[in-house]
Amino acid sequence: MKRIRYISRKLNWLMPAMVIALAFGMIIPTVSEAKENISFGGSSPGGMMYYLVGAAGNIITRDLPEYNITQVTTGGSTENCKRLLKGELDMGIVYGPHVYMALHNQGPFKDFPKGTMLRGIAKAYEGASYAVTLPDSDIKSMNDLIGKKVALGPPGSGTVFNSSNVLRALGLLDKIKPQMLSFADAGRAVENRQIDAFFQSSAPAGAVVKLAETKGAYVVPFTDEEMAKIVKEYPFYYTATMKAGVYKNVPATQMPYLTVYWVGHERVSEQAIYDITKHVMQPDIKKQLGEAHKGWKQMAPDTKRFMNLGAPVHPGAEKYYKEAGVWEE
Numbered sequence: 001m002k003r004i005r006y007i008s009r010k011l012n013w014l015m016p017a018m019v020i021a022l023a024f025g026m027i028i029p030t031v032s033e034a035k036e037n038i039s040f041g042g043s044s045p046g047g048m049m050y051y052l053v054g055a056a057g058n059i060i061t062r063d064l065p066e067y068n069i070t071q072v073t074t075g076g077s078t079e080n081c082k083r084l085l086k087g088e089l090d091m092g093i094v095y096g097p098h099v100y101m102a103l104h105n106q107g108p109f110k111d112f113p114k115g116t117m118l119r120g121i122a123k124a125y126e127g128a129s130y131a132v133t134l135p136d137s138d139i140k141s142m143n144d145l146i147g148k149k150v151a152l153g154p155p156g157s158g159t160v161f162n163s164s165n166v167l168r169a170l171g172l173l174d175k176i177k178p179q180m181l182s183f184a185d186a187g188r189a190v191e192n193r194q195i196d197a198f199f200q201s202s203a204p205a206g207a208v209v210k211l212a213e214t215k216g217a218y219v220v221p222f223t224d225e226e227m228a229k230i231v232k233e234y235p236f237y238y239t240a241t242m243k244a245g246v247y248k249n250v251p252a253t254q255m256p257y258l259t260v261y262w263v264g265h266e267r268v269s270e271q272a273i274y275d276i277t278k279h280v281m282q283p284d285i286k287k288q289l290g291e292a293h294k295g296w297k298q299m300a301p302d303t304k305r306f307m308n309l310g311a312p313v314h315p316g317a318e319k320y321y322k323e324a325g326v327w328e329e
Contacts, residue, residue, distance in 0.1 A: 099120075120303065126258070126260065129199065130203075131163075142222065163199035179195055219242070239257070264314045270316040274320050301321050304328040
């Protein structure tokens with residue numbers, strides 16, 4: 001009888017604790033579900049996209065705790081686009097031409113789902129394509145790359161896409177010794193004279209910054225005639241000049257450029273993209289992003305040019321741009 005009373009007292013003590021535990025058990029998943037996880041593809045370390053995504057992800061997660069931005073290391077634009085097409089990423093930095101090609105199953109996307117799920121968020125920056133070597137190298141022009149070991153970029157990257165296009169347009173692609181290396185590895189390989197040059201598709205890029213500040217960097221210029229050939233073969237490029245001082249002791253240099261976009265998958269909620277777009281476009285936050293990486297200083301809506309590629313702007317971004325009076329179509 002005493003044992004029964006003892007058990008009864010124990011149950012009376014345990015029941016409130018069990019109720020509290022169950023209550024917390026119910027609350028915890030609710031909190032977890034309220035946080036929207038968003039994967040964001042950039043590039044490999046040493047590439048501009050890697051640092052852009054890292055900076056944006058940190059600021060968004062810091063200021064908008066309801067969204068958890070996970071930086072995903074990838075090969076760059078080509079892989080970002082492929083993984084968006086397959087639903088493996090929620091957001092990514094993607095070249096404008098890749099958006100167009102994905103919508104038409106062209107080039108590297110011919111065997112992938114049609115890019116009807118791609119949605120624009122903002123212009124990230126305007127990207128240059130150029131080759132880098134050491135100042136004392138005998139490479140002074142694009143034709144000097146003939147017979148040389150040249151890193152075209154990481155496998156699956158937009159840099160491989162760009163460097164291959166540029167070299168093909170100039171009749172040089174089958175005249176070099178191509179290498180596939182990450183940006184950081186390529187920079188070290190040039191520094192150690194294991195290869196002769198490497199291509200980059202953005203500025204400033206970490207691997208080139210490091211090289212310029214240690215051994216020095218020489219950015220190979222493009223002549224007017226070479227630019228005319230590139231633009232004729234691939235109309236999505238345009239001629240522009242990288243300003244002097246982007247890299248230490250590197251003068252203003254003419255080269256091919258294209259527009260690079262912050263792209264989202266259609267499944268990301270309208271509220272999430274609205275909140276994120278509104279936040280990053282605030283002057284103080286945009287300033288913080290630009291201080292974290294100079295590339296973000298170029299961020300802009302650029303809605304008309306993006307839609308000209310054939311894809312719509314994400315409804316969350318569209319809502320904010322219309323509210324802010326910066327929508328163009």
